[in-house]
Amino acid sequence: MSLSEIPTLSVLYRTKALKAAASSAYNPNHTLNQKVSHIRHDITKLHVDAIVNAANTSLLGGGGVDGAIHRAAGNGLYKECRKLDGCSTGSAKLTGAYNLPCKKVIHAVGPVYHGHERSEPLLRSCYRKSLDLAVKNGCKSVAFSALSTGVYGYPSPDAADIAISEVRSFLIGSDGEKIERVVFCSFEMKDVEAYTETLP
Protein backbone atom coordinates (compact mmCIF):
# COMPACT_ATOMS: atom_id res chain seq x y z
CA MET A 1 0.00 0.00 0.00
CA SER A 2 1.57 3.30 -1.09
CA LEU A 3 1.39 6.51 0.93
CA SER A 4 -0.97 8.10 -1.59
CA GLU A 5 -3.43 5.23 -1.00
CA ILE A 6 -3.48 5.81 2.76
CA PRO A 7 -6.20 8.37 3.47
CA THR A 8 -5.53 11.24 5.85
CA LEU A 9 -7.98 11.98 8.65
CA SER A 10 -9.22 14.96 6.61
CA VAL A 11 -10.21 12.62 3.79
CA LEU A 12 -11.77 10.12 6.21
CA TYR A 13 -13.91 12.86 7.77
CA ARG A 14 -14.85 14.33 4.38
CA THR A 15 -15.96 10.97 3.01
CA LYS A 16 -17.65 10.16 6.35
CA ALA A 17 -15.53 7.04 6.72
CA LEU A 18 -14.65 8.43 10.17
CA LYS A 19 -16.92 10.32 12.50
CA ALA A 20 -15.46 12.86 14.89
CA ALA A 21 -15.26 11.34 18.36
CA ALA A 22 -18.16 12.32 20.60
CA SER A 23 -15.84 13.62 23.29
CA SER A 24 -12.24 13.80 22.17
CA ALA A 25 -9.78 15.48 24.53
CA TYR A 26 -8.20 17.11 21.46
CA ASN A 27 -9.43 20.02 19.40
CA PRO A 28 -9.77 19.21 15.72
CA ASN A 29 -6.94 20.80 13.74
CA HIS A 30 -7.13 20.87 9.96
CA THR A 31 -3.37 20.99 9.42
CA LEU A 32 -2.80 18.02 11.70
CA ASN A 33 -5.66 16.06 10.15
CA GLN A 34 -3.88 16.38 6.80
CA LYS A 35 -0.76 14.83 8.25
CA VAL A 36 -2.28 11.99 10.26
CA SER A 37 -3.84 8.73 9.07
CA HIS A 38 -5.45 5.78 10.78
CA ILE A 39 -5.83 2.49 8.94
CA ARG A 40 -6.35 -1.16 9.74
CA HIS A 41 -3.63 -2.99 7.84
CA ASP A 42 -0.63 -5.28 7.98
CA ILE A 43 2.19 -2.82 8.71
CA THR A 44 4.70 -4.95 6.77
CA LYS A 45 2.86 -4.04 3.56
CA LEU A 46 3.17 -0.25 3.88
CA HIS A 47 5.38 1.70 1.45
CA VAL A 48 6.25 4.47 3.91
CA ASP A 49 9.67 5.81 4.88
CA ALA A 50 9.68 4.10 8.27
CA ILE A 51 7.52 1.61 10.14
CA VAL A 52 7.69 1.38 13.92
CA ASN A 53 8.02 -2.11 15.30
CA ALA A 54 6.79 -3.10 18.77
CA ALA A 55 10.09 -4.73 19.65
CA ASN A 56 11.43 -6.24 22.87
CA THR A 57 14.67 -5.34 24.65
CA SER A 58 16.67 -8.03 22.81
CA LEU A 59 15.73 -6.54 19.39
CA LEU A 60 16.10 -10.07 18.04
CA GLY A 61 12.48 -10.66 17.06
CA GLY A 62 9.53 -12.14 18.90
CA GLY A 63 5.83 -12.73 18.41
CA GLY A 64 3.12 -10.41 17.12
CA VAL A 65 4.09 -7.55 14.86
CA ASP A 66 7.79 -8.06 15.68
CA GLY A 67 7.67 -11.60 14.29
CA ALA A 68 5.74 -10.46 11.21
CA ILE A 69 8.32 -7.71 10.53
CA HIS A 70 11.31 -10.04 10.92
CA ARG A 71 9.69 -12.71 8.71
CA ALA A 72 8.89 -10.22 5.97
CA ALA A 73 12.24 -8.39 6.17
CA GLY A 74 14.36 -11.55 6.07
CA ASN A 75 17.60 -12.55 7.68
CA GLY A 76 19.40 -9.27 6.92
CA LEU A 77 17.30 -7.55 9.55
CA TYR A 78 18.13 -10.15 12.18
CA LYS A 79 21.84 -9.81 11.39
CA GLU A 80 21.74 -6.02 11.75
CA CYS A 81 19.71 -6.24 14.96
CA ARG A 82 22.27 -8.62 16.47
CA LYS A 83 24.86 -5.85 16.27
CA LEU A 84 22.73 -3.32 18.15
CA ASP A 85 23.22 -4.75 21.64
CA GLY A 86 19.53 -4.56 22.49
CA CYS A 87 17.52 -1.50 23.47
CA SER A 88 16.10 -0.28 26.75
CA THR A 89 12.39 0.00 27.44
CA GLY A 90 11.02 3.38 26.38
CA SER A 91 13.70 3.81 23.75
CA ALA A 92 14.11 2.99 20.04
CA LYS A 93 16.74 2.09 17.45
CA LEU A 94 16.67 2.30 13.65
CA THR A 95 17.69 -0.29 11.07
CA GLY A 96 17.41 -0.93 7.37
CA ALA A 97 14.27 -2.57 6.03
CA TYR A 98 15.74 -5.32 3.80
CA ASN A 99 12.88 -7.11 1.98
CA LEU A 100 10.17 -4.84 3.38
CA PRO A 101 8.63 -2.18 1.12
CA CYS A 102 9.41 0.63 3.62
CA LYS A 103 12.87 2.25 3.79
CA LYS A 104 13.70 1.95 7.49
CA VAL A 105 12.45 0.09 10.54
CA ILE A 106 12.33 1.82 13.92
CA HIS A 107 12.35 -0.72 16.73
CA ALA A 108 10.64 0.81 19.75
CA VAL A 109 10.52 -1.07 23.02
CA GLY A 110 7.24 -0.36 24.72
CA PRO A 111 6.65 -1.19 28.39
CA VAL A 112 4.93 -4.30 29.68
CA TYR A 113 1.83 -2.79 31.28
CA HIS A 114 2.29 -2.35 35.04
CA GLY A 115 -0.39 0.26 35.63
CA HIS A 116 -0.74 3.67 34.08
CA GLU A 117 1.58 5.56 36.43
CA ARG A 118 4.58 3.34 35.85
CA SER A 119 4.06 2.54 32.18
CA GLU A 120 2.76 5.78 30.67
CA PRO A 121 6.09 7.73 30.65
CA LEU A 122 7.81 4.80 28.94
CA LEU A 123 5.17 4.46 26.25
CA ARG A 124 5.18 8.23 25.66
CA SER A 125 8.93 8.15 25.33
CA CYS A 126 8.70 5.42 22.64
CA TYR A 127 6.60 7.69 20.42
CA ARG A 128 8.85 10.71 20.94
CA LYS A 129 12.10 8.81 20.39
CA SER A 130 10.73 7.09 17.28
CA LEU A 131 9.79 10.42 15.73
CA ASP A 132 13.18 11.91 16.71
CA LEU A 133 14.92 9.00 14.98
CA ALA A 134 12.71 9.41 11.92
CA VAL A 135 13.66 13.09 11.63
CA LYS A 136 17.37 12.37 12.21
CA ASN A 137 17.28 9.83 9.39
CA GLY A 138 15.28 11.88 6.91
CA CYS A 139 12.13 9.75 7.18
CA LYS A 140 9.13 11.93 6.38
CA SER A 141 6.37 9.32 6.61
CA VAL A 142 6.15 7.07 9.66
CA ALA A 143 3.69 4.26 10.43
CA PHE A 144 3.26 3.15 14.04
CA SER A 145 2.01 -0.23 15.17
CA ALA A 146 -0.05 -0.05 18.35
CA LEU A 147 2.97 -0.35 20.67
CA SER A 148 2.51 -2.43 23.86
CA THR A 149 -1.17 -3.24 23.19
CA GLY A 150 -0.57 -6.90 22.29
CA VAL A 151 1.22 -9.34 24.58
CA TYR A 152 2.48 -6.41 26.70
CA GLY A 153 -1.08 -5.76 27.82
CA TYR A 154 -1.39 -1.96 27.62
CA PRO A 155 -5.13 -1.13 27.51
CA SER A 156 -5.88 0.02 23.96
CA PRO A 157 -7.87 3.18 24.83
CA ASP A 158 -5.05 4.47 27.08
CA ALA A 159 -2.37 3.51 24.56
CA ALA A 160 -4.22 5.23 21.70
CA ASP A 161 -4.60 8.37 23.80
CA ILE A 162 -0.85 8.42 24.51
CA ALA A 163 0.02 7.77 20.85
CA ILE A 164 -2.25 10.55 19.65
CA SER A 165 -1.14 13.11 22.22
CA GLU A 166 2.59 12.45 21.70
CA VAL A 167 2.30 12.58 17.91
CA ARG A 168 0.28 15.76 18.17
CA SER A 169 2.86 17.42 20.44
CA PHE A 170 5.63 16.39 18.09
CA LEU A 171 3.89 17.64 14.97
CA ILE A 172 3.23 21.06 16.48
CA GLY A 173 6.77 21.19 17.93
CA SER A 174 10.00 22.48 16.41
CA ASP A 175 10.69 19.38 14.28
CA GLY A 176 7.06 18.85 13.33
CA GLU A 177 7.40 20.26 9.83
CA LYS A 178 10.03 17.62 9.04
CA ILE A 179 7.38 14.90 9.28
CA GLU A 180 4.81 14.88 6.50
CA ARG A 181 2.69 11.92 7.55
CA VAL A 182 2.12 9.79 10.62
CA VAL A 183 0.06 6.63 10.12
CA PHE A 184 -1.50 4.84 13.07
CA CYS A 185 -1.62 1.28 11.81
CA SER A 186 -4.12 -0.78 13.76
CA PHE A 187 -4.43 -4.52 13.36
CA GLU A 188 -7.02 -5.70 15.86
CA MET A 189 -10.54 -4.34 16.13
CA LYS A 190 -10.01 -3.18 19.73
CA ASP A 191 -7.30 -0.80 18.52
CA VAL A 192 -9.38 0.37 15.55
CA GLU A 193 -12.10 1.26 18.05
CA ALA A 194 -9.70 2.94 20.48
CA TYR A 195 -8.28 5.24 17.77
CA THR A 196 -11.68 5.92 16.26
CA GLU A 197 -12.99 7.01 19.65
CA THR A 198 -9.99 9.18 20.48
CA LEU A 199 -9.04 10.93 17.24
CA PRO A 200 -10.38 14.46 17.05
Ligand code: ADP
Ligand atom coordinates in the same frame (compact mmCIF):
# COMPACT_ATOMS: atom_id res chain seq x y z
P1 ADP B 1 3.69 -5.78 22.33
O1 ADP B 1 4.55 -6.90 22.85
O2 ADP B 1 4.40 -4.44 22.32
O3 ADP B 1 2.36 -5.73 23.00
P2 ADP B 1 2.58 -7.10 19.97
O4 ADP B 1 3.32 -7.42 18.73
O5 ADP B 1 2.07 -8.23 20.78
O6 ADP B 1 3.55 -6.11 20.79
O7 ADP B 1 1.38 -6.13 19.63
C1 ADP B 1 1.52 -4.81 19.21
C2 ADP B 1 0.39 -4.48 18.28
O8 ADP B 1 0.71 -4.93 16.97
C3 ADP B 1 -0.93 -5.17 18.65
O9 ADP B 1 -1.94 -4.18 18.59
C4 ADP B 1 -1.11 -6.20 17.53
O10 ADP B 1 -2.49 -6.39 17.22
C5 ADP B 1 -0.44 -5.50 16.38
N1 ADP B 1 -0.02 -6.34 15.24
C6 ADP B 1 0.25 -7.66 15.20
N2 ADP B 1 0.63 -8.02 13.94
C7 ADP B 1 0.60 -6.89 13.18
C8 ADP B 1 0.87 -6.57 11.80
N3 ADP B 1 1.28 -7.50 10.93
N4 ADP B 1 0.70 -5.28 11.38
C9 ADP B 1 0.31 -4.31 12.24
N5 ADP B 1 0.06 -4.54 13.54
C10 ADP B 1 0.18 -5.80 14.01
